[in-house]
Amino acid sequence: MTTIANPTTTTASPPAPKxxxxxxxxxxxxxxxxxxxxxxxxxxxxxVYYSFFNxxxxxxxxxxxxxxxxxxxxxxxxxxxxxxxxxxxLAGGTLxxxxxxxxxxxxxxxxxxxxRGLVRTLMISSFLVMPIVTxxxxxxxxxxxxxxxxxxxxxxxxxxxxxxxAQYPMASVIAMITWxxxxxxxxxxxxxxxxxxxxxxxxxxxxxxxxxxxxxxxxMPHWTQAIQxxxxxxxxxxxxxxxxxYGSTSGGPGLAxxxxxxxxxxxxxAEYNIGLASAAGVITVILTNVLAVYLLRMINRTxxxxxxx
Amino acid sequence: MTTxxxxxxxxxxxxxxxxxxxxxxxxxxxxxxxxxxxxxxxxFLAAFKTEAEAFASPPVxxxxxxxxxxxxxxxxxxxxxxxxxxxxIGSTLLAFVLGLPAAFALAVYPTTRAQGxxxxxxxxxxxxxxxxxxPLFLLFRNLHLLxxxxxxxxxxxxxxxxxxxWMMHSYMTEIPFAIYEAAKVDGASVAQEFFGIAxxxxxxxxxxxxxxxxxxxxxxxxxAVNLTSxxxxxxxxxxxxxxxxxxxxxxxxxxxxxxxxxxxxxxxWVAQRQLVRGLSFGAVK
Numbered sequence: 001m002t003t004i005a006n007p008t009t010t011t012a013s014p015p016a017p018k019x020x021x022x023x024x025x026x027x028x029x030x031x032x033x034x035x036x037x038x039x040x041x042x043x044x045x046x047x048v049y050y051s052f053f054n055x056x057x058x059x060x061x062x063x064x065x066x067x068x069x070x071x072x073x074x075x076x077x078x079x080x081x082x083x084x085x086x087x088x089x090l091a092g093g094t095l096x097x098x099x100x101x102x103x104x105x106x107x108x109x110x111x112x113x114x115x116r117g118l119v120r121t122l123m124i125s126s127f128l129v130m131p132i133v134t135x136x137x138x139x140x141x142x143x144x145x146x147x148x149x150x151x152x153x154x155x156x157x158x159x160x161x162x163x164x165x166a167q168y169p170m171a172s173v174i175a176m177i178t179w180x181x182x183x184x185x186x187x188x189x190x191x192x193x194x195x196x197x198x199x200x201x202x203x204x205x206x207x208x209x210x211x212x213x214x215x216x217x218x219x220m221p222h223w224t225q226a227i228q229x230x231x232x233x234x235x236x237x238x239x240x241x242x243x244x245x246y247g248s249t250s251g252g253p254g255l256a257x258x259x260x261x262x263x264x265x266x267x268x269x270a271e272y273n274i275g276l277a278s279a280a281g282v283i284t285v286i287l288t289n290v291l292a293v294y295l296l297r298m299i300n301r302t303x304x305x306x307x308x309x
Numbered sequence: 310m311t312t313x314x315x316x317x318x319x320x321x322x323x324x325x326x327x328x329x330x331x332x333x334x335x336x337x338x339x340x341x342x343x344x345x346x347x348x349x350x351x352x353f354l355a356a357f358k359t360e361a362e363a364f365a366s367p368p369v370x371x372x373x374x375x376x377x378x379x380x381x382x383x384x385x386x387x388x389x390x391x392x393x394x395x396x397x398i399g400s401t402l403l404a405f406v407l408g409l410p411a412a413f414a415l416a417v418y419p420t421t422r423a424q425g426x427x428x429x430x431x432x433x434x435x436x437x438x439x440x441x442x443x444p445l446f447l448l449f450r451n452l453h454l455l456x457x458x459x460x461x462x463x464x465x466x467x468x469x470x471x472x473x474x475w476m477m478h479s480y481m482t483e484i485p486f487a488i489y490e491a492a493k494v495d496g497a498s499v500a501q502e503f504f505g506i507a508x509x510x511x512x513x514x515x516x517x518x519x520x521x522x523x524x525x526x527x528x529x530x531x532x533a534v535n536l537t538s539x540x541x542x543x544x545x546x547x548x549x550x551x552x553x554x555x556x557x558x559x560x561x562x563x564x565x566x567x568x569x570x571x572x573x574x575x576x577x578w579v580a581q582r583q584l585v586r587g588l589s590f591g592a593v594k
Binding site: 023024025026028029031032033035036039040041043044046047050101105108109111113114115119120121122123124125126127128129130131132133134135136137138139140141142146147149151152156179182183184187188191229233236239240242243246247248260261264265268269274277278280281282284285288289292296 | 331334335337338339341342345346348349351352355363364365366367368407408410411413414415417418420426428429430432433434435436437438439440441442443444445446447448463464466467470471474498499500503524527528530531534535544545548549551552559562563566569570573574576577578581584585588589590
């Protein structure tokens, strides 16, 4: 109510002179655009530029132009292909798990039961935890082969102690990141479910629809947009996973959990190989954008068909 | 559509079956929630244990809580906290100064290019940090911005600016257009519309957006690790110093982690409704 008072005072003010120095709408947009161009576009073109040079910070004065040499090195070494594969497995595996667990949890939370609000609130917690905290807590207190909680659980069930991060490094990292990102999927999917009118479900039930039919014909069409938002946002974020790996496995053992961001970090800040790191950065950007543009197109298409129908 | 079952017997049986099913589903919900919460609870518990208890196998569930760990963690926690606060709040302010006018212009004076501009801003989020880190590192080194708070603020602003523009655009388009039109008839300038109408009417949106931006900056790891080392090291760098402690200081690590996580947890719980909108860039409300 009190906020409404403001516009009335504005309208009551005497007409301002039309001429003179005035802020134009375009002038309001430019600072933000310029800032983003300077801090994202310009450095990216510099990355592209560096990627064509054999440039190592250890020998800064000698940096010959080698064309696509860095790209050739990256794409012909089978070890590096494993890094690309790791990136995709990590992002894809986590995405699928979060969609299923988050979706199931969203359906469970879309019912009336005692403590629903509290459960919903507490469920988002793991998403709010700083990735590096997730990494050090999981690595030490949960996944430690001798003193970790999970090893104790396995041992009390009569199993052999497991060195999770050494024996199942990728699965452990995926589990860790799934723990972080499931609440995100759950929140978005729950909001999507809540936009579904109850009477539609009721009508279907009265018409004798089975739970499966109900899900397929009523829930799913309503859910598509929410699912696409989850897929798009998570794809962009999960291709950039860094803190969880930095804090837990450091990309190891060997290359087992090295993804593109961690690989670039190693090349640039451990080996000072600016040229190669830049080329890998360019490849990551291309990979992310191809996937994101494809997913965005898909979202726009469904939105349009929803509006049309 | 309205076939009401006439036989009452199956309805009764159905009802009790539904009741059992509901109870089972509720119990499953509780169990999943507990499982998801467990790593955090375990961490918070360890923060109040002695090192021996935190390290014990089999794990200790009953213990006398102590505050020793917090006392030990605090001296190195405070400088990192100060850096995190300055970086998070500073970058949020800068993102607001740059983003609010843009959001306003795109919402109130949408040209044919407005949607394209918004999409372009979102697309900068598709730029992985690794695609820009090398030149940024070299630039920062030459400009003496490495390991400084202004350097960190600059990068976090880049991260949060698209979020601020998108969220505030979505809130400002919800202000009834008639209010702007009435002001325009009275000859209000663009600046008067911005300061007199758009800003005061979108304060709840601004609060939610600020909360989210602070959370994202607070939790950021990549730029923090690669662009700072000691002087400007925020909490994420401080916590990562525990990754090589070989598990010798679990209780102290837990205390430091608890202090790092708790503010964001509280912020996130309070802002959970706006969280969905912010996380989906306004796509899901």
